[in-house]
Each structure stands twice: as structure tokens, then as C-alpha cells.
Amino acid sequence: xxxxxxxxxxxxxxxxxxxxxxxxxxxxxxxxxxxxxxxxxxxxxxxxxxxxxxxxxxxxxxxxxxxxxxxxxxxxxxxxxxxxxxxxxxxxxxxxxxxxxxxxxxxxxxxxxxxxxxxxxxxxxxxxxxxxxxxxxxxxxxxxxxxxxxxxxxxxxxxxxxxxxxxxxxxxxxxxxxxxxxxxxxxxxxxxxxxxxxxxxxxxxxxxxxxxxxxxxxxxxxxxxxxxxxxxxxxxxxxxxxxxxxxxxxxxxxxxxxxxxxxxxxxxxxxxxxxxxxxxxxxxxxxxxxxxxxxxxxxxxxxxxxxxxxxxxxxxxxxxxxxxxxxxxxxxxxxxxxxxxxxxxxxxxxxxxxxxxxxxxxxxxxxxxxxxxxxxxxxxxxxxxxxxxxxxxxxxxxxxxxxxxxxxxxxxxxxxxxxxxxxxxxxxxxxxxxxxxxxxxxxxxxxxxxxxxxxxxx
Amino acid sequence: xxxxxxxxxxxxxxxxxxxxxxxxxxxxxxxxxxxxxxxxxxxxxxxxxxxxxxxxxxxxxxxxxxxxxxxxxxxxxxxxxxxxxxxxxxxxxxxxxxxxxxxxxxxxxxxxxxxxxxxxxxxxxxxxxxxxxxxxxxxxxxxxxxxxxxxxxxxxxxxxxxxxxxxxxxxxxxxxxxxxxxxxxxxxxxxxxxxxxxxxxxxxxxxxxxxxxxxxxxxxxxxxxxxxxxxxxxxxxxxxxxxxxxxxxxxxxxxxxxxxxxxxxxxxxxxxxxxxxxxxxxxxxxxxxxxxxxxxxxxxxxxxxxxxxxxxxxxxxxxxxxxxxxxxxxxxxxxxxxxxxxxxxxxxxxxxxxxxxxxxxxxxxxxxxxxxxxxxxxxxxxxxxxxxxxxxxxxxxxxxxxxxxxxxxxxxxxxxxxxxxxxxxxxxxxxxxxxxxxxxxxxxxxxxxxxxxxxxxx
Numbered sequence: 001x002x003x004x005x006x007x008x009x010x011x012x013x014x015x016x017x018x019x020x021x022x023x024x025x026x027x028x029x030x031x032x033x034x035x036x037x038x039x040x041x042x043x044x045x046x047x048x049x050x051x052x053x054x055x056x057x058x059x060x061x062x063x064x065x066x067x068x069x070x071x072x073x074x075x076x077x078x079x080x081x082x083x084x085x086x087x088x089x090x091x092x093x094x095x096x097x098x099x100x101x102x103x104x105x106x107x108x109x110x111x112x113x114x115x116x117x118x119x120x121x122x123x124x125x126x127x128x129x130x131x132x133x134x135x136x137x138x139x140x141x142x143x144x145x146x147x148x149x150x151x152x153x154x155x156x157x158x159x160x161x162x163x164x165x166x167x168x169x170x171x172x173x174x175x176x177x178x179x180x181x182x183x184x185x186x187x188x189x190x191x192x193x194x195x196x197x198x199x200x201x202x203x204x205x206x207x208x209x210x211x212x213x214x215x216x217x218x219x220x221x222x223x224x225x226x227x228x229x230x231x232x233x234x235x236x237x238x239x240x241x242x243x244x245x246x247x248x249x250x251x252x253x254x255x256x257x258x259x260x261x262x263x264x265x266x267x268x269x270x271x272x273x274x275x276x277x278x279x280x281x282x283x284x285x286x287x288x289x290x291x292x293x294x295x296x297x298x299x300x301x302x303x304x305x306x307x308x309x310x311x312x313x314x315x316x317x318x319x320x321x322x323x324x325x326x327x328x329x330x331x332x333x334x335x336x337x338x339x340x341x342x343x344x345x346x347x348x349x350x351x352x353x354x355x356x357x358x359x360x361x362x363x364x365x366x367x368x369x370x371x372x373x374x375x376x377x378x379x380x381x382x383x384x385x386x387x388x389x390x391x392x393x394x395x396x397x398x399x400x401x402x403x404x405x406x407x408x409x410x411x412x413x414x415x416x417x418x419x420x421x422x423x424x425x426x427x428x429x430x431x432x433x434x435x436x437x438x439x440x441x442x443x444x445x446x447x448x449x450x451x452x453x454x455x456x457x458x
Numbered sequence: 459x460x461x462x463x464x465x466x467x468x469x470x471x472x473x474x475x476x477x478x479x480x481x482x483x484x485x486x487x488x489x490x491x492x493x494x495x496x497x498x499x500x501x502x503x504x505x506x507x508x509x510x511x512x513x514x515x516x517x518x519x520x521x522x523x524x525x526x527x528x529x530x531x532x533x534x535x536x537x538x539x540x541x542x543x544x545x546x547x548x549x550x551x552x553x554x555x556x557x558x559x560x561x562x563x564x565x566x567x568x569x570x571x572x573x574x575x576x577x578x579x580x581x582x583x584x585x586x587x588x589x590x591x592x593x594x595x596x597x598x599x600x601x602x603x604x605x606x607x608x609x610x611x612x613x614x615x616x617x618x619x620x621x622x623x624x625x626x627x628x629x630x631x632x633x634x635x636x637x638x639x640x641x642x643x644x645x646x647x648x649x650x651x652x653x654x655x656x657x658x659x660x661x662x663x664x665x666x667x668x669x670x671x672x673x674x675x676x677x678x679x680x681x682x683x684x685x686x687x688x689x690x691x692x693x694x695x696x697x698x699x700x701x702x703x704x705x706x707x708x709x710x711x712x713x714x715x716x717x718x719x720x721x722x723x724x725x726x727x728x729x730x731x732x733x734x735x736x737x738x739x740x741x742x743x744x745x746x747x748x749x750x751x752x753x754x755x756x757x758x759x760x761x762x763x764x765x766x767x768x769x770x771x772x773x774x775x776x777x778x779x780x781x782x783x784x785x786x787x788x789x790x791x792x793x794x795x796x797x798x799x800x801x802x803x804x805x806x807x808x809x810x811x812x813x814x815x816x817x818x819x820x821x822x823x824x825x826x827x828x829x830x831x832x833x834x835x836x837x838x839x840x841x842x843x844x845x846x847x848x849x850x851x852x853x854x855x856x857x858x859x860x861x862x863x864x865x866x867x868x869x870x871x872x873x874x875x876x877x878x879x880x881x882x883x884x885x886x887x888x889x890x891x892x893x894x895x896x897x898x899x900x901x902x903x904x905x906x907x908x909x910x911x912x913x914x915x916x
Contacts (some may be wrong), residue, residue, distance in 0.1 A: 030769030091771055094668070154769050181673075195672060199770045208734035210552070211883040214653060214785055214856055215639075218755030221739035224780070225693065225758050229684060232690035242841050276666035279810040281679035288677045297676030300683050301773050305722055306760035307781060309486030311612050312657045312818040313549055314783055314856075315759050322682070323765060327672055327771055352737040360770040398672055398772075412476045428669040 003137040004445050010128075012438060018048065018438070019125045022087075023105040023114040027086035029065055029154045038150055041087045043067045045148050045171070052132040054146070058164075062158035065150030066323030072131060073143045079142040079246055079455045081448060082172035082411065084181060084401065085124035086152035088298075089116035092427045097266060097428035103124035111431040117433035119425035123178035124148055126440035134445050141452040145172055149401075155199070155361025156401045163408040174374040174451065175405045178440060180417030183393065185435060187265055188386045190378055191415040192295070193394040194402055196328030196365035198337040199301075201319045202345060203356040204230070210306075213316040221352040223320040224305045230348055230355075231322065234298055241298045241326075242345040246337065251296055251330040262289055264393055267325070269294070272420070293394035299329045323360070327398065334400075363400020366413070373454040374414045381446035382416070416447060461595040462903050466587075474570070476506065477583045477895070480545075481563040481572040487523055487546035487612045496546060496608055500524045503545045503582070503606050510590040512604070512886035518624075518832055520616035521563030523608030526627055527627070530589060537913045538601040539906060540630035540869065542859065543637060545609030547574035548884045551858060555886035569889040575885035576890035581636035581876060582606055584898035592903050599910040607859075610637075613657070613819025614859045621866040632832040632909065633863045636898060638875030640724045641851065643893060645723055648836055648843045648872040651751070651852040653859055654786030654823035656795040657759075660803055661779045661814040662688070668764075669774040679810040679856045684764040687798040689780060692756055696742035699756045699784075701802040704795065711752055713719075718743055719752065720849055732880070751852035755785045781818070786855060794860075821858020824871070831912045832872040839904035842873070843897055874905060 001009075004257040008015075027036040027041035035246025042059055049070035050057045057070040065088060073080075092102035105114035112122065127146065134140040147170065151158055163170065165200040176204045206214070206223040236242050253261070266289055272280060282291040291297070307313035326337055329373045341358040349355040369375060370392050405411045418440040424430045459467075467472075485499035488490040500517055505789065507528035508515045515528040523546060529539075550560035550573045558564045563572035570580065583602065594599040607617055621628065638649040652772070663679040665674070694700050711719070724747055731740060740749040763778025765771035782793055800815040807813040827833060828850050840848040863869045876898040882888045 030771060031767060088772075089766060091765065091769075093767070094477060095763070097667070141901040153771075176868075197672075197772070209555070209882065210885040213755075213757045213759055213783060214655075215879055215883075216733075216749065217750070217757040217783075217785055218753060219738055219740045219749040220733060220735060221737075222758050224761045225638040225689060230760075231686035232769070235683065238851070258519065269859040275669075275674075275678060277664065277810055278679060279679075279809045280677055282677045292673065292675070295676060297671075299671045299675040299770060300680050300686070300764065301765035302766045302775070303672055303682045303686075303778065304762050306758065307549065307551070308760045308762040308779075309489065309549060309551070311549075312781065313611075313759060314655070314657070315548075316757055317760070318764055320761065321766075323770065325671060325675075325770070327675055352735055352739045366475035421673055423669065425673075426711075426771065427668040429667075434562065448879070 004133055004139060005442060007133050008438065008441050015129045015441065016434065018106045019112065019122060022121050022125060023116055025115050026103045027088050027150065028091050029151050030091055035058055038065050038088060039399070042068050042150055045087045046070070048128050049146055052128045053135040053216045060162065062162060064158045067147070067150065067162055068148040070146040071144065074140060074142065075143070079140045079452050080145060080172040081451065082145045082147060082170060082175045083127050084147050084175055084177045084415045085127065086120045086149045087124060088153050089119070089121065090153050093223060094157040094428060098235065099429055107434070109434060111433050113429060115430050117430055118419040118423040119430065120152065120179045122432040123440065126178060126418065126437060127444055129441045130444035135440065136446065139445060140397070141449050145170065152399065152401070155363060157361060159383045159401055159406050160408065163404060167409060170409055172411060174453065175411050175413040176447065177399065177402065177415050178417050179399055180415045181419035181421050181423065182389065182417065183265060184420065187391040188388055189383045189393045190375070190382065191388045191394065191417060192370050192392045193367040193414070194365060196332060196334050197325060197363045197398040197400060198328060198341065199325040199336045199360040200338065200341055201321065201323050201358045201360055203319060205319050205354045207318055210318050211316040218318050220316065221350070222316050223353055224317060226353050227305065227320040227322060230345065231300060233348055239282055240242070241296070243341050244262055246296070247339045249331045249333065250296060258290065261293060261394065262287055264289060264391060265268050294329055296332060298323055301325050311332055312374050329367050330367055332365060334364055338362055363398050364401045364403035368413050368415060371415045372412060373458060374412060374451060377447055377450035377454050378416045380450045381443050383441040384446050416443070462898060463837065464589050466896065466899050472900070473587045474892065477570065477580060478563045480579050480583060481574055482561055484561045485608065486549050487609050488549055489881050496636065498524050499524050499545045500608055500619060506586050507604055507825065510586045511593040518560045518620065519837065520620060525605040525608065525620055526604070528604040529602065530598065532598060533601070535909050536600045538603060538605060538607060538630040539909065540603045540628060540633045541585050542584065542633055542635045543606050544578045545582060545606050546611050547577070547579065552886060554599065554647040557887055565892070568893060569891050571887055571889045571895070573888050575888055576881040577605050578637045578879040580837050580890040580895055581898065584636060584895060585902055588900045588902035591899065592906065597903060599907050603628065610857065612901055613821060616818060617859055618862050618866065621862060624757045625867060628710060628867055630869060631913065633869050633871040634905065635857065635860065635871055638856055638873045639877035639879050639881065640721060640875065641849065642878065645717050645849065646846055647838045647849040647851045648830050648833070649852065650850045651825040651858050651876060652823065653874070654785065654790060654792050654797065655783060655819070655821045655856040655858060656792045657781070657783040657818040657820065658796065658799055659779065659781050659816045659850070661777060661816055663777050663812045664810070665776055668776050671772040671774040674774050678774065679808070680774050681811055682775060684761065684808060684811050685749050685780060688803065689758060691806055699741055699754070701799050703798045706756070707789045707791065708754060716748065719852060720747055722747060722849060732734055752787055754787050757783055759783050786823045788823045790823060792822055796820055801892050821856050822861035826861045826871050826873060831916060832870060834908060835908035835912055836872045837910045839901050842904050843901040853870040874901070
């Protein structure tokens, strides 16, 4: 066994305990009630990077939540890896569906249950512990920089400015991100594409005040009814999205590419069973893997209006609202899509109501290269750690920052993530396998070694 | 000036103060958090009736909130009026739209602002103070019984049983109810019809847990999207309700009846301006007065699902729900309509989701006679108090109990209400004019006098 793996085994209990400490901080970036917690979490990440051996650590304020920056430079002539991750988490609700507190981490059946355990504190912490391990075993082969932000779950809106202002500080050869998932621990994979995102909030206003539904019902447009009609019209009978111009820029795959994509191991029966649905749903003419990987989507993330408490209230409400997000594929652009959506939604509004459309955040789709040194270094590292060559896949999620790295810093990204789709990220009972956590800490030093070697021999 | 009116004027400040005390009790029947308040309110009503001079007062427990019963019997040979009202109120939310606390009554511009000020505590209290006045001025001409319930806003579900069990105690010649409104204080009116109600809650379930909308979006039916589509299909392009069989039993009016109904003073421009809408909405082929008075309706009272907090959460929720109520007209039946709705809603559910439909409460439509002694007594009383003959109108609201009075007790009802449509009942900033409150206290003794006289001479 390598010195690295021995060190990890000998210290894995402590690594896990330290991660649990981090998971206890409710760093919910979307909820301003948690602003202090989020700031506290940034301090905890800074301290962890400092203890792991970084030569420089700092908290960089932004207009929103701060960014933690750290570095360990051992030789300016060696390659530099910029590790990106985020310490903020999704809101934990609905709370009643959690079997243990979202911020009271517990270990059950070899998994850590807590909000952020996988997305992304657990995966960030693998990088912290990999650095400690490499330094403790005298095996750090390159320079590493860390940029751990606190606004990934709310659209990374201040990161572009940070990148622009810190181009020199962030100079590197590659960006390494662990914020994605693998097919399974038996079928390791690397995501090579991420969808973009345009996240909108819509508000429909009917009468100027809540009304008695007996006195006014049937005579004044009900904003819930009208909002439902407008939402219903956003997909046609084939579940194509009806927003005018929505598909104009979509990059269509060749039949060969579609064939390759559908080769990934996938059981529709297992998928339906896991979700307890009798039928899947989606855009006509595409498989489930295509629908989630390479096709754009429009989803309702939330809806509210009128009386939602216990019992019956006979109200005809003044307003109804919804959160609607669209996942974008290459070469769609989030700004253009947000504009098309706004125009479309306003155009379908009937004259007896008013609509207000706001963009909450956006991010661009990306495809990461599979032919570069970094992808090869990651594929070799995973093969060495897992004993199997990884499969390239297209992920359905979005990490808006990946497109920005290329645009502002001119850097390519490798998405070497160790989560699983079944980890319930963004859901109650999010969890992360101790096995995944350990494999990640083992694989990162191998990536550093391979990436350095390939750079030196290329 | 009559002795009655003098007494009212001399004591009106105290009457108002006593009403404000009653309005401070948050007797929200729909919310079990307020069960103690609701019970306390029943005690306050009992005490007020006792102080007003009732010879017998009691609190009658039910399986839900209690009923306050009281009586003042002066001579078994005289006619008996059974006064019905309710001490429970609608939930006050949305709280942020109130300009003063819903349970901190204030008097502004001659109106009392508080939840329940008009519906129905303010109107109930007119009857209490009318009794005090008649006794103080030695002018009570008949027997009066009071049945003030605490579940009107949640469907009066225990009142039928109470009526069945207390037929003897509740024996009377007429039921008098003040829980409706007039066209205006310049155009007094009496409601002669009330719509029935079938109030449903629906829940749509897609996947068995909340999912990441990036990972699963586009491939699994989103319960919000499907619920919106189902809601959208409940009205056709003419805003007719599509529930199969819904209109089968509807009593259609003759052209003469429609013509009479549309003679009521009504300004569409004023109506739109008051609600700040540029266009009204409703069933094609009917006027606004017909839509709210004699046609059945289907309204969304509430909707919720997914993430409804601040900011963006990329969730594909497991469930979405809505509260949907239907107003019924003669001869529709609430049990049949609830069944038709349930069957219809289940039938339009696509195979990739599950639906659950629950009936929250129901009540039957009624038409009250305009040719009986009681209507004549009320019309004469209003003419005497207001100086103008009242216009008969059809109300859009529902008081389910009115149909039960006829069915169980064999009693007709007179709806002598003193509210206004603009009183914001069921809405933020509910209010009740001091003028209306005073006119009510003046009119009730006149009704008692007229009803007794007409009975004795008929």
C-alpha cells in the first residue's frame, strides 16, 4: 500500500469527524437569516485549509457571501491546479421529510447524512484532506490554489467580478472541480458537460386585494387559475417547450453521439422503481439519458398563492407566484433565454391580469474537453484508484462558474466528482458515502501526480 | 325620536367599546392553534347575551367548536324568532397587508377595522344590543332565541347534529340571520338566495422524494406542472366548468328573472376601478351580477408546492397541492358535486402521477321566499330605518346552515344583513361601518315589532 493510502487509512476517522463539524454549520446562502452561519462557515474552511498546510489563506469579501482563497506554492516552474468548490448549501426544507436533522450529521449504513454532505462540503473537504495527506507524505508534486465560494447555490453572481479582479492571483494550468457525480462506485465516470441555467420568478396579480370567493368568484380573474393556465401552456402535447425561440441555438447531437450517450449503463425499470413512478415523462423523441443530459428543460421549482394553511378559507387571492428554471445546453445563452422567457410569458398574459417576471440567476452551459492532458490525468487517476476506466458522461446539473473560468481566466475544467445521483442532493436526507469520501481523498493525489507528469512529458 | 333610538344613541359608545373587546379575541376556527381563543370567544358571547337580558344562556359542546344558545321567552303565545350568527372568523393572513392588527381593532373614518368586524361578530353583536335596547325600553314584542355557532367559516359541520338533537329547544317561527350585505347604505337590499359550497383539497404526487431539477428535470413528471395542467383544464375557452355533469341540476332563470336581477344598480366601470382590473372575467354569456349571483363557479383558493422561500432552489418537488371550491346554485347538491369533482379530477390525472382528492366541507344552496310574512316584516323594518324600500338580491356567498334550517327544523330564513361588499370580509383590512352597526341595532327591533304584528293579524 502506498504511503498516501496508509496515511489516509490511519487518519480517516479524524478526517470524518472534521467533516461532520463543517456540516453542522447551516450555511444556506439563499436565506439571509443564515448570513452569519455562512460567514462562520467561510472561516471554518479557511482554518481547515490553513491547518492542512496552505502557505497563504484569506477570506475575500464580495458583494454577497465571501470567497475563501488559499494556496500552496512549492515551485513556480511546476504546474498549478486551481481547485474550485463551494461551502454554501441548498435550503434544507421540507424539514419534516428528514429522518435526522439536516445540520446534525449522523453516520448510517456507511453514509454521512447531512445537508451539504455531498454537495459540496464533503467533496471540498476531500481536497483539503488530500493536501494534508500529500504534505504529510512528502508527495505534493505541484502547486495548488483553492477558491471555495459561498454562492454556488444562488448563482455565483459575484464570482465573475472576483475572477476579473484576481486574474494574476488565480493563474493556473487547469481548474479541478469535485461537485458532480459518478454513475456508481462500480462504474466510475467523469462528467464532460454541464447544462446552463436560467432561473426565473413570476408573479401574477389579479384584483388589488384578496377577495371573498363567494362574493367575487366567477366574475374576476383568479390569479392562481390564470397562472396555472400560463404554466400549462409552456409545454406542448409532446412536452416540447413553447417559449418562442427557445430551441434556436440548441446544439443537436449527431446520431453517433446519441448512440454513444445511450451506451451508458441505465435501467429504466430500476429508475422508475427508485422514484416510485409508473411512467417517466419528457420530451417526445428522446431517451431519459438524452432528456437529462443533452436536451434543455423547463421545470417548475415552486408555486404559491392564496390560502395554504390548515382547513378551508374561501379567498380569491390577489396574487399567485411561481419559480421556473430552465436548464440550457450548448450553445444556448442564459441571458438570451431569460429574455425570451420574459417576453413569452408577458405575451401569453391575458388582459385581466398583470405579470411580473424576474430573473433570479443564470449560468452558461459547458462541455469540457476529453482530449486534453487534464482529462487524461483524471481518467488515469480514477482507473488507478477504482481499478476501472471511467466512462465520460453528460451531467444534467449546472455549475455556472465553469463557463466563466474559460471566458475570464482562459482555463479548462476537469469535473472529477465522487457523488452519486442517489445521494439526494437538494432533497431531504442528502448523504455521502464514507467510501466515496475516502476514494476521493485517494484519487486527488493521483490526479496531481498524473497531471504534473503529463505536463512535464508533453 | 323613539325611545329605542334614544337609548341606542345614549349607549352607542359603550356598545362599540364592547364590540371592540369581542373583536380582540382571535377566534379563528380553521386553525387549531386558536382553539383556546375560540372557546374563550364562546364564553364572551354567552356573557354578553346574559348581560343583555336573556333568561337562559348556555354553551353547548359539539365535536368541534361549541355553540352558544340563549333565549328570552316572554310569552309562549307570542311568535318566536330564532337568531342565528357565528362568533368564529376567517384566518387573518396575509398579515403583511393589514394596516393595523387584525385583532387590534381600530376606528378610522367611521369604520371599525378588525377581522370579524363585519363577518360576523359585528352583526351578531347588533342582535345582542338590540335585545338589551328592547328590554331597557320595555318594547320586546316577542320571544327570541339565539344560536351563535363557532364553525361557520369551516363548514358548520357539527350544526346539523345539534339541530337534530335540539328540535324542541329550537322551535321558532322564523330564523333571522345577519351575515350578508346590502348594495349600499343608500340602496338597502335583502338577500334572497345563497349559493352552496363544495370545498376540495387536491394533492398531486410525482416522484417519491424531492429531486434535483438538474439531474432529474425533463425526465420525470413535475407535480406542479401537471397540477397546473389539470387546473387549467377545469375551465374551457368560454370559462364554463368542465367537470362532467357539473351543470346537470343547475336551475336556469327565466328571461324575466334575469332581467329583474340585472336591474340592480351596478356600474361595471366602478367595479373594475375598485378592484384595479382592466377587464372582468367569467362565464361567457352572463353578466357580472349573474356570474356572482345565480351561476355556479369553480375557484382556486390556494396552491402550494416546491420551494417558496427567498432566492432560488433547483428542486423538482415530490408533491403539489391546491384548494379548490365550487359555489353551487339551486338545485345543485354539494355531496353530488364533490363526488363529480373527485371522479373528474381522478379521470384527468395522467398515468405518471398520483392524485388524492379530499372534501374539506360542503353546504347546500338556498333561495329564501320573498312572499312570506318574515320577508315583509324585514322589508318594512328596513324601509322605516333607512327611509327606502329594500331591493331583493341574490348573494354569491354561502351560509350552509340556511338549507339545514329548512330541512331539519322546517323553518324559513330571513337574511337581513347590514354589511357591504366593500367591507373586505375574508380579506386584509376587514371593516364594518359604525353607521351600519347602528342601523342594524335600530332595524332589528323594528323587525321584531313588524313580524309579531303581521303574525297576529294574519
